[in-house]
Amino acid sequence: MDSIIDFSLLSPIGEYEYFTLSEYTSNDLSIDFIIENITSTSSERSILKKILMKIPICQSVIQYRQAIYKDLKNTPEICEELCEIFKEMQFYSSEKSRNIDNKSSIWDFISRLKELENYCLSVIKIKKILSGHSFQSEGMKKFSNFIDMIYNDSGFYELSEDIKSLGEDMSSIKSMTLGVNFNSDFFS
DSSP states (O other), rough: OHHHHEEEEEEESSOOOOOEEEEEHHHTHHHHHHHHHOOOOOOHHHHHHHHHEEEEEEEEHHHHHHHHHHHHHHHHHHHHHHHHHHHHHHHHOOOOOOOOOTTTOHHHHHHHHHHHHHHHHHHHHHHHHHHOOOOHHHHHHHHHHHHHHHHTTTTTHHHEEEEEEEEEEEHHHEESSSEEETTSOOOO
């Protein structure tokens, strides 16, 4: 299982040489402009800039990326569906703390449960999209195996069902008094 966990869609496992573009070259190529038009999220911008500034010079890395690109190019429906799922995942992924402790409100707890439910649903969608496809590239095979591992080996389906059941139980609450009255949507 460890070999499945250790993978990247950008390069095979190992140490490889890269050429890093200078800031002048980045400016001449309008890398920042390109990135700003791809995403509005600052964390994604940072990651994309690192990827675009670090150019592989090793043949095996280039071939690895080309094989992944070929797999994705040959299955545009997978690309479209994955892009939609990743857009949905951006909505409930944030840089805030994900811990629930004794200082957390009921709203924090409910929000966290909703994020977990959405994450579960996203992984289930990705699994369905990838299942049945025979990828040629090592990277896409490992990605597909990684998603299968998350789904199968983590009690993932059971967790998803438990969260769903808990959500249904919570949706039957008509009101709650904690010094403030909340309606069934937990608004006062």
